[in-house]
Amino acid sequence: MNPSLKNSSPTQAVLALSAHALDAAYGPDGLERLRALTKLTATITPAETWREHRDALACAEVIFSGWEAPLMDAEFLDATPNLRAVFYAAGSVRSFVTEEFWRRGIRLANAAAMNAIPVAEYATAALILGLKHVWHYSRAGRAMHSTRAQLPAPATAYRSTIGLISYGAIARLVRERLRSYDLQVLVYDPFLSAADAAQDDMRKADSLDELFATADAISLHTPHLPETEGLIRKPHLEAMRPGAFFLNTARGQIVDEAALIDVLQRRPDLSAVLDVTHPEPPAPDSPLHTLPNVILTPHLAGSIGPECQRMGQAMLDEFERYRDGQPLRWELTPARAAQMA
Structure with missing residues (x-):
């Protein structure tokens, strides 16, 4: 007592x-x-x-x-x-x-640890659907009135690479949920050692450049701090692999949103699921509302x-x-x- x-x-x-x-x-x-x-x-x-x-x-x-x-x-x-x-x-x-x-x-x-649970559930589901290119086939099939839409990159999670940016409570839960899939996990976190990454069956990326150029699907989990604003920039996004997928359940301010829009406009092979933006919701005239390779959700990954x-x-x-x-x-x-x- x-x-x-x-x-x-x-x-x-x-x-x-x-x-x-x-x-x-x-x-x-x-x-x-x-x-x-x-x-x-x-x-x-x-x-x-x-x-x-x-x-x-x-x-x-x-x-x-x-x-x-x-x-x-x-x-x-x-x-x-x-x-x-x-x-x-x-x-x-x-x-x-x-x-x-x-x-x-x-x-x-x-109760951040409790709130992390539904975010991790959302992120894991979105990553697997992203690796299967579900949103590409959905929009292409709707436009063609056919389910025979093609994509250059293979539509599979099998032995793909998922990149996690920052390795806090949510990313750790995502990593645990991904263990049932036959894939590799790459992580970028300057505070995580290579040995600790290996202990969780991951490989540590030496830089964001490496992670964006290597991963088939990327999930952002970085906290919003003054030093992380605009962390994800145009060169990172331009380096994404053909057919790659980007997920943001962290905060919109961490991504250079203008750069993201520009890259997605020029790279229709890419897809992005954005549960957070800046501002939130996006301005009514934001291209994020109309880009066919963007899925917006209203900050619902957390507890609802x-x-x-x-x-x-x-x-x-x-x-x-x-x-x-x-x-x-x-x-x-x-x-x-x-x-x-």
């Missing part, structure tokens, strides 16, 4: 998030469990109305949150003097965590619908570990948070 909570009254908790996040990540079952685990003193939706709940926040020891969490700056933290931990039922914490938050020693756990409840339940599980003095599974440090998208 956590010494600070042993033999004490129930932990005083507050929910602060958007109404949509409350319903999606927690829902009736999550709220019932939360009330059984804590003394829930306030549900603040929308979160920016927190100033109307100062009495509850002044006593709150933990906050459960999700999308559209309140900005936890000095003003907010001065209003929560007893706050010890935040459990965030979503992925990126960049929108609400501040330097002041870390300075006050508040613990933070998030019932999948969101996995994130809320994970944070309730994490609170139980916190309450019982056990190590937290999903706790973030400042350094780890800085590397996340």
Whole structure:
């Protein structure tokens, strides 16, 4: 048992998030469990109305949150003097965590690992369909009123090469799901050693140039950081193999979008599935809406619908570990948070 909570009254908790996040990540079952685990003193939706709940926040020891969490700056933290931990039922914490938050020693756990699961499922499915050139045959067949459309490159996943750009939580799950296929995996990540890549039955690419020129299908998993904006440039895209496939489930800002459009216009043999763009959605007059070799999806790779409840339940599980003095599974440090998208 956590010494600070042993033999004490129930932990005083507050929910602060958007109404949509409350319903999606927690829902009736999550709220019932939360009330059984804590003394829930306030549900603040929308979160920016927190100033109307100062009495509850002044006593709150933990906050459960999700999308559209309140900005936890000095003003907010001065209003929560007893706050010890935040459990965030979503992925990126960049929108609400501040330097002041870390300075006050508040613990933070998030559900990025849960959100990674549906992204990896989406990416794996898209990569296999991309290697089979499903979108090429679909559009060509529709235009020809025939299923006999031709493509120079072989339509197969067998012994093809998949390239993974960055090897974080999502890419690791993708790699695991690809083990049932007879193919090779090439990875580019400057923080991954060749030995560690080999341990996961992959070969490390020495450069992005090598990966783009070698892989038959490429999946982008790089976090959006100042140093990664525009990481994927025209020379990379122009080097793609005939019939190659590009997938982005990371962030649109990581790709030079004008260069991507230009290359796809000139290379109808290539295909791209873009679950993220910049801006999002693309401008109404963007060629991404009309290019026949582009498939746009509305940022749906991450948790949607019932999948969101996995994130809320994970944070309730994490609170139980916190309450019982056990190590937290999903706790973030400042350094780890800085590397996340």
